[in-house]
Amino acid sequence: MDFDFTEEQMMFRNSVRSFANKEIAPLVEEYEKRQEFPIELFRKMGALGYLCVTFPPEYGGAGAGLVDECILVEELARINSGIAGSIMVQGGIGSTIILDYGNEDQKQRYIVPAIRGEKIGAFGLTEPEAGSDAAAIQTRAEKAGDYYIINGSKIFISNGPICDFVLVAAWTDRSRKPTDGISVIVVDRGTPGFSVSRKLDKVGAWTAETGELVFEDCRVPRENLIGEEGKGLRYLLRSLNRGRITHAASSVGAARTILEEALKYSRERVQFGRPIGKNQSIAFKLARMAMETEAASLLTYHAAWLYDQGRKCSKEASMAKLFASEARVKASNEAMHIFGGYGYMMEYPVQRYWRDAKLSLITEGTSEIQQIIIAREIGLL
Ligand SMILES: Cc1cc2nc3c(=O)[nH]c(=O)nc-3n(C[C@H](O)[C@H](O)[C@H](O)COP(=O)(O)OP(=O)(O)OC[C@H]3O[C@@H](n4cnc5c(N)ncnc54)[C@H](O)[C@@H]3O)c2cc1C
Structure with a gap:
């Protein structure tokens, strides 16, 4: 058993992280206000090989596994989950059915330009x-x-x-x-x-x-x-596990940022002469957030690893998606509380994490649908 990423995966994570910090983070506030996706990112990310990373090299893809895609999604979602969401569609539901079931002409017309970021x-x-x-x-x-x-x-x-x-x-x-x-x-x-x-x-x-x-x-x-x-419909149903796992990765990335910012704030914010994080009630919230984020990450990468091994992973994919999205929602609620009145102000990003988090319980199968799948997989329903 090996819980470490490979050296290549670590390098990939570092390069995506540095790209996201340098090229995406500075755009976030402006594009959030405009409620638009910064469209030029498609070409930029395509040129760097960051789109549709699991697609085969013969079409211009990186031929990577789902674990790698989760690494990418997690890093993007640390910075902005809306942007991560659009990029996930490009390498997921917006194209995989063509890759898996389309003919050669369709792959040339849609897959090749999708990987390059020339078509969305x-x-x-x-x-x-x-x-x-x-x-x-x-x-x-x-x-x-x-x-x-x-x-x-x-x-x-x-x-x-x-x-x-x-x-x-x-x-x-x-x-x-x-x-x-x-x-x-x-x-x-x-x-x-x-x-x-x-x-x-x-x-x-x-x-x-x-x-x-x-x-x-x-x-x-x-x-x-x-x-x-x-x-x-059969094609779609077969592609669901993959989408659920990448959505779980997105929740893990978002939860990590929420945790980091709440931790930082609870060390800096002083009330009654000491940082608020020194109060057990705040420290316990952060301890739970840290634990649940870590558990979400383990469930997510385990499911992605099973997927990459070609093994059955419906139950694990649904568990990862359900657990990670709920962990993210809980973390965003707690962070809002830890930030007090500042958390409720539009000028601080905490309210955005809270608003964004809710969506993770709905898309790619709601929480109820994930529970139905898990219940079926354990022999009920
Ligand atoms: C921002 C956003 C982006 C999206 N992107 C896409 C996209 O790109 N392409 C696309 O096709 N769709 C997309 N969706 C749609 C998304 O997949 C659906 O919203 C989701 O599947 C739920 O469907 P619904 O909204 O109609 O809710 P409903 O299915 O009407 O569900 C309403 C409520 O009832 C519950 N419910 C439903 N059935 C059951 C049941 N059998 N047992 C228990 N509870 C049940 C649900 O869990 C939910 O709480 C997107 C949605 C959003 C909000």
Whole structure:
């Protein structure tokens, strides 16, 4: 058993950390205010090989493992979780289905530019009436000669407002069950009938742009179908573990920053003649935050390691995602309290960590959905 990163992983972590400190941290305040993603980061990160790191070298990727991707995500989320979220979509749900099931032409058209940061990907599954229950989607893609005609709408789509292409989950055969009737079709920005109807105003994760997408008689060539017709939901379900593990890594990164800042503040803030951290009630909060962050990290990297070994990891992925997101939310609550009135002021970043944290309980499967999976994996439900 070896709990250490390899020398290469340590070097990778240091280089991402230094990039995030130098190139991302100075942008955060401005882009948080603008509620925009600093778009130039895609090209910068692409040029440095930081996008889609697990993708194979033949397409320009680093051929790294999920442990490496978690290292990257953790470092980005230490600085800003919205930015980390957008980058995760690029190397995750916004592209992996093309890598795993697309044909060579699709890989050249989407994967190669995605790795370079020249095209931004998004994934559209969720709809106004279908969230956790993905099979309840209504969007349909009807065949018309060499085209699909797509009609429907998608909500809460990360990178939607800035994407160059979006993977759309749509019914291609309503007479069949969802795992045989829903397909994934790639739609390019600018295709007539496809529009971003609005950019959504969110509680947090302001640097991750989220949108509502509308498809109105949107004609897409049949060659844009990814993999086999009707198999889209299966592809998606197979990719879930990966997304859950990287989301856990994002929570670990965010929790580390929250802990560091709360620790620093509790050493510096003096009340009644001594630092507030000298009070056992504050020290115990920090002790728990440190313990839960560490436990979240261990669950996350263990799940990523299992994934890289090609081993079964549904239970571990859900446990990591659930535990890490809850640890992050708890840490952000405690930090708000430790910072007292300053924590509640918009000019300090603690309120942002608190607002951003809440999202981690919702995306990539809510906490209830993770518990359903874990309960099934331990033989219940
Ligand atoms: C900022 C943001 C970014 C997102 N990005 C994307 C994206 O890029 N692409 C995409 O397709 N989607 C995206 N989503 C959608 C996200 O995946 C869904 O919000 C999530 O799956 C939950 O769906 P819902 O919001 O419709 O909630 P619902 O499914 O309606 O759930 C509401 C509540 O009921 C609970 N619940 C539901 N079913 C059960 C059950 N069986 N048992 C117990 N409790 C249950 C849930 O846990 C939750 O607490 C994003 C969402 C947000 C907020």
